[in-house]
Amino acid sequence: MTAQVRRLVAVGGGSAVWIAALGLQRAFRHRQLEVTVVDTGPSRDAPPGHWTLPSQRGIHAMLGVREADLLRMGASFRLGTEHRGWNGAESRFLHVHGEIGTDIEKMPFYKYLQLAALSGREEKPEHYSVAAIAAGMARFARPKEGSALTASFTYGFHFEERPYAALLREIARVQGVRCIEGALAQVNRAADGNIEALQLVSGDRVEGDLFLDCSGRDAVLVNAVDAGEREDWTKWLPCDRQWSAIAAPQATPPPLTRTLAGNAGWLWWAPLAQSSMVGHVFSSAHISDDEALSQLRKVAPLQSEPVLTRLSQGKRRQPWVRNCIALGESATELEPLAGATLHLAQLGIGTLIELFPLDARSTVESVEYNRIMGEHADALRDFTLAHYLVNARSGAFWEATRREPAPARLAEKLDLYRANGRIVLLDNESFEEVDWAWLLLGSGCLPAVLEAQIHRLVEKVTPAEAAALHHRIVELAKSMPPHSQALRPHG
C-alpha cells in the first residue's frame, strides 16, 4: 500500500512560498501534482526587500520569471557587496560574484595577490575583476560568452519583496497553482502524526499529502508536527534584530549592496531604480532598538515606516519531519550578510524536487534531504561567520564575536588557509573558492606562506603582466553602460 503524493500544500505569505509552489508545480506538472498555496499574507515584520545571489537567475529561468518584469518593478542589478568599516573605520573591500584575474597555468590568479601581499606589495583583488571595476564606476552589463573576461562574472538582484511576491503569485496563478487567501486556524493531524489538513480561520479546510512550511520564523506547520530541535548559532552570530526600510535613492546607484560595520552589528544600503533599501542588523545585547534605528537613519532618509525584525540565528536539525518540510527561514535563520536568504529556500526546493517523495509515508527521502540541507546551512553559516572572524575591527561586540571558537568545520578551513593559503571546500558549499578569496584577501587575512608548488608558479608573474591585465579589465568596464541606464526595462 502506498500513499501517493498527489496534493501539495504550501503555506506562507512571502516570495518563498510562491517560488516553492511554482517550482514544484513546474517540475511535476506531468504527474498532475495539484499545488495549493495558503497565502497568509505579507508578514508585518518582514524586511522590505532582498539582495540576492546569482542563483536567483537560475530559479527565474526555471520558473519563467523575466528580467524585464523585475526591472519594471524597480529592481536593480547586483554584482556583489562592498563592505566598509569591517577592518577599521576607513577600510573597504569588495566581494563580487566573479573571478579575480585569469588563471595562471590553471592556478587561480588570487594566489599571485597573496604572494604580492606576503612580499609587502599590497594588491587589491578588485583591480583584477571586471565586475568590481564596473561596479566601482556604477556601470553594468550582462556577462557574455566570448572571452575569459567578458564571461568572468555573474550577478544577482536587489528588489522589493511585495511586488516580487505579487509577480510570482501571478505567474503561479496562470500556471494553475491554486491560491487560497486566509489565516491558519489549526493544523489537523492523522493518527500516524502526519498532517492531514489545514483548518483556516475562514472555515475552509485544505487537505494535502505533503505540506511545505514557508511561514518564515514562526514555522507554524512544522512546529505543530515536531517540537523541532534547533541548533542555536547565536554564540557565533549574536545579531538578533534588524531594522529595515525603504529609503531615498542613491545619487549614482552602483550595482552593489553596501554594508557598513557599526558598533553592534552592521548596516546595509541597497539601490533600487527609484529608491533604495536600508537595514541595520544588530545585537540587542550591545545596543538599544532606538539607538540602532537612529544609526540607520544616518545612512539615508527613510521613506517608509521602519520595520523591526527579530532574528534567532540557527537551524532546525530536521527541516523535513513526517509529511511536512520547513523551507527557507522556517528551517534556517541566518542574517542576510551573504545575501543568501532566498538562496536557502531555493536550495531546499531544488533538493526537494530531486528527492520528491513518491509515497507520503516514505522516510528515506527526508533523511537524505535533512543531511543535504544541514550541510548547505552549515556552509552558509560558515561563510557568514567568517566575515566576523577574520576582520580586525575593535569594540566590545566585535571582540566578543572573534573570541568564540569557530565551529570545527570552519576552524579547519581557516586554519589550513592561514598555514599555507589553501582553501578547501566540502560538499554542498554554495560559495566557491573565489568567494572565500574575496573575503579573506579583502579582510587582509593572509596565510603564513603559500603552497610550495603554487608559490613557484605565481612568482613568475611580473607586476607588468598584472598591470596589463588590470588595464584590459578597466577598458572592458569602461565600455559598459551606466547601471542606471541598464535598469530601464526594454520589454
Next chain:
Amino acid sequence: MKFGIEFVDWARLGDSYIHPFGVYGGKMAGVPFHNYWLRQASQGIHTPLESYSLPIVASRQGKFTLPSEDHTSVLSTFGYAFQFDASLYAKYLRGFCEQRGVVRTDSKIVDVQLRGTDGWIESVKLENGASISGDLFIDCSGFRGLLIEQALKTGYDEWTKWLPCDRAAAVPCENSGPLTPYTRATAREAGWQWRIPLQHRTGNGYVYSSQFISDDEAGSKLLSRLDGKALADPRFLRFTAGRRRKTWNRNCVAIGLAGGFLEPLESTSIHLIQVAITTLIDYLPANMEFDERIVAGYNRWIEMEYDRVRDFLILHYHATERDDAPIWNYCRTMSIPDSLAHKMELFRERAKVVTYKDGLFLEPSWLAVYFGQRVMPRAYSPLADALPDAELASRLATVRTQIHEGVAGMPTHEEFLAQYCPAGMSGGKP
C-alpha cells in the same frame, strides 16, 4: 589496456557485470539516465543496461580504442586504464627516477633516530653502516610501516569486520584465448580471484579470509582455476584492511601500504598512492615547515579518500544473495557503516545515488555495482516521467545504436596493441 573490471558470481553464482570507466547513457533533461532505463523496465520494455555503456559493449566484444577528444562523439564517453606487471612497472619507474637524479640506496633500515625534543625522525640508520638524515621522510615500506608505525607508533584502524579478507596468494600463468580489455574478479568460496591479462602472461591471485580457508587450500584452489599453465609457485601475502590513524605524523608521510590497505578489488592501490603524493605536493608549504594545521588538513583529505573507497568495496561484499559459503553468509548479514547503509537504502527505495564532490567513485561506478549486484530500486525519480513514451524510446534507441556503431568501428584489443605498442618493443608511441 583496461576498460573496467568484470565481476563474476558476486550477487549470485552465474552473474557477470562490468564496472566500466565511463557513463551509462548520460543525463537527459537533467535527470540521471538510469531513471529512464528503470522507467522503461517498469513498462515491460527490457534492454540490457550494458547496452548503454560503450566501454562495456566494447569489452564484451574484446574491442579497444583510445577515447576521442570530440565531446559530441560517443567515443568520448569513456576512459581507460592499464593492466601491467607490477614488478616491471616498478623497475621502469626506478629507472625513470634515477635518470632524473633520484639517488637510490640499496640497504636495510636497522634503526630510526628520533629527535629528543619532539619525536620527529632525525635519521635512519642502514645495515651498511650509513645514516641518512632528512627533513621529511616518506614511508613506502609497505604494510609493516617501518617509520610510521614501528618508529612513530601511529596506530591503525582495522576494517576487518567489513572487509574480512586478510591473505592473498598470487601466481602468473600462461595466456590462453583472446586478451580481454578488462580485469576479472570472480567471487570464490572464501574471497575472490583476480585475473589480469597481459600480453606475455596472465596475473592471477586469490584474495581470501584466513577465517574461512587455509593457505594450502587457497593455493591449490587458485592453481586449479587458471587459464593456462602456472609459471611459478604461488606467493602468499598477509594484510589487514584498514588505515593508519594519521598517514602524516610529525615529519613522516606514509604512502601506499604503509598508509593503509584496501584490497585490490577495485584496483585502488595505485590510485590511493597517487592521491597521497599529489595531495602532499598540493599541501606542502613554500617554507617546508610542517605546520600541524597543514598536517591535519592533509590527514582529513586522505581519510576522506580512504573512507569513501572503503564504503564502495564493502558494497561488493554486502550486496549478495549468495548463501553457499560461510563468508558470503557473514558478509550478507554483517552490519555495515551507517554512511553506506544510507546510500544503499536511498538507491533501493528510489534509485538515487548519493553523490559527493571529491573521492574516486562517482555515480556510474555506484550504478554499475548496485545494478550488477541486484540492488534493484523499487522506484525511479518521478522527474523521469516527464518525457513522452515515444520520445523516450527513440532517445534510448539512439544511444544504443550510437554505441553499437561506435564499437563496430573499433579494432580488437589485440589489433590495437599490435599497432600501438606490442610488448617487447623498447619504445612505441607515447
